[in-house]
Amino acid sequence: MAMLWSKISAVLPVNEEQFPLHFSDKVESSVVEMLKRSRQQLYSDATSTSRMLNAQIILDYSWEKLNTGTWRHVDKEWRRVYSYGCLFKVAALCCEDPSVDEVxxxxxxCDMGLLMGAAVLDNILQVIVRILQSEVRKSTKEEDECEHAEVKRIKIGCPHVPVIKEELAVPRMKCPSLESFNTNYLLPLKPVILEGIIDHWPALNEHxxxxxxxxxxxxxxxxxxxxxxxxTDEEWSQTLLTVNGFIDRYILNKDGGKAxxxxxxxxxxxxxxxxxxxxRLPDYCCLGEGDEDDITVNAWFGPGGTVSPLHQDPQQNFLAQVVGSKYIRLYSPEDTDKLYPHQSQLLHNxxxxxxxxxxxxxxxxxxxxPYLECVLQPGEVLFIPVRHWHYVRSLELSFSVSFWWS
Known part of the structure; x- marks a missing residue:
C-alpha cells in the first residue's frame, strides 16, 4: 500500500492553480473556503487527521443539503460539493500508507460520491476507485481464492419451470432483420423473444x-x-451494501436470513x-427516436423467488437474460381496466x-x-412494448439487463 498515494497523486491536478473550485452563490462562501482549505492540504504535508477533519465537515454539511426535500430538487452544486468532500476524504485515508480497511x-x-454526488474533475472518483480496487485485489488475493473455491461447491437447485401452453407462448424469432422487427413487432407493439442477438456478449463468452x-x-x-x-410489500426497503455483502447475505444466505x-x-x-x-446495446435500439445516450441500462441481480409485480413502463424495453431463468407474463395496455391498477399516484403503473x-x-x-407468457433463458432477449403490463418472477439465481428506449 506504500505506493498507493503516489498513484492517486498522479491523477490529481498537478497543483492548486489547476484544481478548479468554482460554484454559484447557492453554495455559501464559508463552504467554499473549507473546500479551498482541503484543496491546499492536498498539496502540502498536512496530516491525515487534519485532512480528515476538514473533509468530514464538508461531507456532513453537504449531506444535509442532499437530504433536504425531494431528490429532484437537490441542486447539482451541492452534489458537486459532496463529491469534492469524498475526494478529500479519500486523500485523508490514503496519504499515509493506509491499511486494507482504510483502502x-x-x-x-468513492462509491458514495459516484452514487450521490456529481462528476468533478473529469469524473476523477471513477479513476481513483479503479486504482483502489487494484490494490484491494492484490491484498486479498489469497482470501478471494478461498472464497471462490467455496462458491464453486455451491449447487444452484434446479428450478421448477412452469409449463407454457403453446397458445399462450410469446412468439420467438431468431435474429430478425431490422426491417422485419420494425414491421412485425415494434410498430404493432407486439411482444417477441429474440434469439441469437446477444450471443456475442462477453458476459456470455470471455467473461x-x-x-x-x-x-x-x-x-x-x-x-x-x-x-x-x-x-409493493410493506416490509420492502432499500439499503447500501457491498456486492460481497449482498452475495453473502441474500444469495448464499451465510447469516441464515430468509429475506x-x-x-x-x-x-x-x-x-x-x-x-x-x-x-452491448441491441442493434434494434437504433429504430428508436432518441440518441444512444437516452437509453437507460438497468441491472437486475438476485436469488430465485424475487418478483416484479405486474406493472407497465413508459418506454420500450429489451430484457436480456444473462444468468438463470425468469417466468414472465404480459398483458396488453388495452386490458388495463381488468388489471386493477393502484389508485395512488405513486403506484398507478x-x-x-x-x-x-x-x-x-x-x-x-x-x-x-388475455395474456402471453414465457420462460426467459440465458442468451434470450424479450421485447416488452411500451405500456405493456408485465409480471416477472426469478426461477433461480438470475442476472438480467434491461434497456429502456423510446
Missing amino acids: LQAVRT PWSIEYLRSVAGCRTVPVEVGSRY LGYLAQHQLFDQIPELKDDI TSQVEVENPDTERFPQFAKA
Missing part, C-alpha cells in the same frame, strides 16, 4: 457472469440493494465499467392483483384478461 473505506467513499466473476470485478463496491420479495434482496439499479454499469464492457394467486372476489375481471 476499503476509501472505495466506499461469463457468475458469483465468482461479480466478486472479482465488484466485490468491494458499495451499491443500492432492494430488500424484500417485491416493491430476499435484489440488486436493481441503473447506475451499476456507470459505477462499474468492467461490467458495462461485458454487454402497478396492478393490485397478485398474478399467480389472484383474489377473484376483489378482482373478478382479472381472469378475463
Whole structure:
C-alpha cells in the first residue's frame, strides 16, 4: 500500500492553480473556503487527521443539503460539493500508507460520491476507485481464492419451470432483420423473444457472469440493494451494501436470513465499467427516436423467488437474460381496466392483483384478461412494448439487463 498515494497523486491536478473550485452563490462562501482549505492540504504535508477533519465537515454539511426535500430538487452544486468532500476524504485515508480497511473505506467513499454526488474533475472518483480496487485485489488475493473455491461447491437447485401452453407462448424469432422487427413487432407493439442477438456478449463468452466473476470485478463496491420479495410489500426497503455483502447475505444466505434482496439499479454499469464492457446495446435500439445516450441500462441481480409485480413502463424495453431463468407474463395496455391498477399516484403503473394467486372476489375481471407468457433463458432477449403490463418472477439465481428506449 506504500505506493498507493503516489498513484492517486498522479491523477490529481498537478497543483492548486489547476484544481478548479468554482460554484454559484447557492453554495455559501464559508463552504467554499473549507473546500479551498482541503484543496491546499492536498498539496502540502498536512496530516491525515487534519485532512480528515476538514473533509468530514464538508461531507456532513453537504449531506444535509442532499437530504433536504425531494431528490429532484437537490441542486447539482451541492452534489458537486459532496463529491469534492469524498475526494478529500479519500486523500485523508490514503496519504499515509493506509491499511486494507482504510483502502476499503476509501472505495466506499468513492462509491458514495459516484452514487450521490456529481462528476468533478473529469469524473476523477471513477479513476481513483479503479486504482483502489487494484490494490484491494492484490491484498486479498489469497482470501478471494478461498472464497471462490467455496462458491464453486455451491449447487444452484434446479428450478421448477412452469409449463407454457403453446397458445399462450410469446412468439420467438431468431435474429430478425431490422426491417422485419420494425414491421412485425415494434410498430404493432407486439411482444417477441429474440434469439441469437446477444450471443456475442462477453458476459456470455470471455467473461461469463457468475458469483465468482461479480466478486472479482465488484466485490468491494458499495451499491443500492432492494430488500424484500417485491416493491409493493410493506416490509420492502432499500439499503447500501457491498456486492460481497449482498452475495453473502441474500444469495448464499451465510447469516441464515430468509429475506430476499435484489440488486436493481441503473447506475451499476456507470459505477462499474468492467461490467458495462461485458454487454452491448441491441442493434434494434437504433429504430428508436432518441440518441444512444437516452437509453437507460438497468441491472437486475438476485436469488430465485424475487418478483416484479405486474406493472407497465413508459418506454420500450429489451430484457436480456444473462444468468438463470425468469417466468414472465404480459398483458396488453388495452386490458388495463381488468388489471386493477393502484389508485395512488405513486403506484398507478402497478396492478393490485397478485398474478399467480389472484383474489377473484376483489378482482373478478382479472381472469378475463388475455395474456402471453414465457420462460426467459440465458442468451434470450424479450421485447416488452411500451405500456405493456408485465409480471416477472426469478426461477433461480438470475442476472438480467434491461434497456429502456423510446
